[in-house]
Amino acid sequence: MEAKASDRAYAALREDIVEWRLAPGTVLQEVEQSERLGVSRTPVREALARLTADGLVAAQGGRGLVVTAVSVESVEQLFQLRRALEQEAARAAAKNRDLAVFLDLRDRFRAAADLLDDGDPTHARYYDLVDHLDRAIDDAAANPYLVAALRNLRPHLARLRRVSRDDPDRLRAAAQEHLLIVEAIADGDAGLAASATRVHLHRSLQNVLLSAERLTSTKETV
Known part of the structure; x- marks a missing residue:
């Protein structure tokens, strides 16, 4: 008990x-x-x-x-590790993917705008879809050590979702970036999957860093 x-x-x-x-x-x-x-x-x-x-x-x-605080320095360190892990996971997923799984995800991300327009300020359904993509990549990567490292990292990354959640334009751009990753994996293109992941993470990091001043002004730590 x-x-x-x-x-x-x-x-x-x-x-x-x-x-x-x-x-x-x-x-x-x-x-x-x-x-x-x-x-x-x-x-x-x-x-x-x-x-x-x-x-x-x-x-x-x-x-x-x-x-614990989430400082600008720690954000940059988290993304440094995230880039290495997620690019490798996307590359491996493209080589081992279950095509049906990623075709389904492709269709769902093509309709992601509807999830972002559902009136829910937390965008819970959209983030559920992103979590589904993470799990699908984990499964397709078929590397338990890589997956364990990613799962240890994700609680820290999830704390940063608050930043994007308040920026509708960034959320829509991120949905398109996720779609490119899904399409590359579905096509079995490992290099493109890794590149699309790199672009997505670069833009996500820039968005977090640009929001640092706003969060600090509300007495929150980024």
């Missing part, structure tokens, strides 16, 4: 951090979080230990455990 409570606490806290409901610098006290989540302190303690291992939470002096 405690293990299940720990999993629930971990999932809830992780989502709150990724969605910025728990902003960088927020102090995470066991008693407060256990009351908020409706579980005892032990599963919260275990969840915080997992989040610390993920790099989403860290000890900070006398303040205890806090949600």
Whole structure:
């Protein structure tokens, strides 16, 4: 029972951090979080230990455990690793892909504008589609070490979605960039899949960096 409570606490806290409901610098006290989540302190303690291992939470002096900052420097470091991993994953996926899977994704990304116009400010259906693409590439890459590295990186990247979510033009451009990646993988063109991924990540990074000043002005850390 405690293990299940720990999993629930971990999932809830992780989502709150990724969605910025728990902003960088927020102090995470066991008693407060256990009351908020409706579980005892032990599963919260275990969840915080997992989040610390993920790099989403860290000890900070006398303040205890806090949600880690996402600095401009850390964004650039994350994207440096992301480029290496995602380009290789796209290249491998193009060589090993299940054609039917990526043809379906191609059709869905061609209709992505409808998902972005559905009136949901969180764009949940669009991000579900992006997550589906990530899983499809992971499966097609067929490299458990590469996939494990990507999955460890994604919680940090998900925290940056807030930036694009507030920029409709960037979201639409990103959807087209994803479509190019999907089409290249469907065509079995490994070089083009890697190149399309590189372009997408370059533009995504530039968008995040350009938004740094705006987020800082609202007293949030990028």
